[in-house]
Amino acid sequence: MDRTYAFVDESGNSDLDTSKGGSSGFFIVCSILVAEKDLEAAYAQAEALRMRHFQTGEIKSSNLKPKDSDRRARILNELAELPFKLFFTVVDKSRIHKDGGLRIKTSFIKYVNGLLYERLFRAYPDLQMIVDEHGGQEFQKSLKSYVAERFVDDLFGDKDAFRAMASKDNVLIQVADFFAGSVAQIYEEKASGEAVLAYKKILRSLTLGMLEWPSKYQSLLPPPTDESGYADYQVHQEALRQADHFSERVGKHPDEDERLQLSILRFLRFQSEFVTKDYVLTTEIMAHLKDSGLGEVNGQRIRSSGIAKLRDAGVIITSTAKGYKIPQTRADINDFLERASGIVVPLLERVKKAREVYRLSSRGEYDIVTPNLTELAKLLAALEAFADE
16 A cells, blocks of 8 residues: 555644634644645646746735635635545633643643544554644654654654645645634634535535544534434434444454445434435445545445344344445335345245245255354244234
């Protein structure tokens, strides 16, 4: 697998008192993820865009105000043509306990960036991370030590695995700044409704995932106001909880199959929460896995080593001929059960008929359902009892 490069910058400030003037409500960290084979092209295209739109200055989100939404959308559209993907951490500062140990700026920045670093170093074993500088040399040294202790055992074996660099010296850090600022405009509700729709449309195709902390999502399915809607809401929330339980159980060092399962699960979860109520096609999952650095994964491996193993572990994933999804409604569950019934019941009927043929022809001496197939025998008995009624 190619080495993956991550260029990281952020939007917002560390002050947890969001009532203060000038204090942001959210702290957004953006990572630009580039495969080594695409690195030269990404740099060249980003630099050309910088010169077109910002001339001698940096690509900076803060240079564009909310009223400049058309210009921001044009730049985002051009950036979307570059060979990279995005991953975000979004922190709602209003939901962090003020006495929870994160009031100090350095602690806040380390912890919040750590949420992103942990996810990326786990997903990409051969990762090189370049982050925007914070504070002085002493803080930079402590940040590198923090990362080494928590996320990468052999970080100091590769002097380039984690580096801090001034944004003026790296155009891809500037790109991360622009995306972080654009997402901040959505969360801070500074952009118009029309602009938000335009930004989301662009971001959707580029974003591999979004970690919101404390856990709270801008769900496609808001809490309902009626009893029927609440039942559907509970179906979705329980499915999300099971997905999260699996992610927690796998731990910090997943094996190859677990990395595949986590990548599939996070993609389905992200699609379910933010993007669509439709089923996700296998081809879309394949494209996501390739973008995530897992290479070419065929549909059979997605089904057998991915979806099937996730279901075995208690994750609720529904499917139809259209694709897969984290269930959002009771109708999704019913679709899945009907599909399962359409496969399982006819198959049992065929086994039942074959069994009857051989029992009849052997005058009961040959039963194809041998004693070691006890579970199958129970299912057939239940089917016979149902048919008799």
